[in-house]
Amino acid sequence: MSKPRLTYFAGRGFAEVTRLALNAAQIEYDDVYLRTREEFLQLITDGKLMFKQVPLLEIDGKNLIGSECVLRYVCNKAKLQGKSDDDQSKIEMLSMGARDMLKGGFSGAKFQATPEKEEEMLQSAAKQCKDRYLPVFEKVLGENKSGFLVGDSLTMADLMFFDGLSYVNEIPKIKSLLDDFPNCKAFIVHFSSQPGIKEYLASPRRHPPPNDEYVRGVRKVLNPPSS
Secondary structure (H helix, E strand, C coil): CCCCEEEECCCCHHHHHHHHHHHHCCCCCEEEECCCHHHHHHHHHCCCCCCCCCCEEEECCEEEECHHHHHHHHHHHCCCCCCCHHHHHHHHHHHHHHHHHHHCCCCCHHHCCCHHHHHHHHHHHHHHHHHHHHHHHHHHHHHHCCCCCCCCCCCHHHHHHHHHHHHHHHCCCCHHHHHHCHHHHHHHHHHHCCCCHHHHHCCCCCCCCCCHHHHHHHHHHHCCCCC
């Protein structure tokens, strides 16, 4: 059986939570980084991108696209979806909140047209995170006591929450947000120590939050050349 291949840009973006899932499940895979627009167009020509989007996970003879579809496939395969229907519903709700927290602007701020707009988006995301999302996760972690969000083992909700929370923890100007949320800070330490995750986070395969070089690379691949 061939090793799974995850195709995306050389950065976190929409592929990162799947990388976390693959490493948590200790599934060996190859990272394939798109560097040119021609590589992207070739995937479309080859019929691998149903809606002309990445990430693309080639696994078990399938070409899977859509970040959440890809993530759920890996989580189902690795049994990271909870042990009961009740757990599953909690996982889905918390995953939705974690997704919305990240989409609020942490990953997209660098793509804004000006530094002023970037800062505005980042601060808006930080305020929403502090007021709307972190209090919920802080309460859930305080009630569950296991160090995980649901049950006593790692699930998709933990993966999605860490993906968003790590931006807050790694962007210096907003890191102080976590000072009011000790359970969330403890979660970062606990999650980061899990088998597979610990090794991945310490490896060169783990990318930093988006920077200017990453933004240029994404735009080079996705935007057709001007005539």
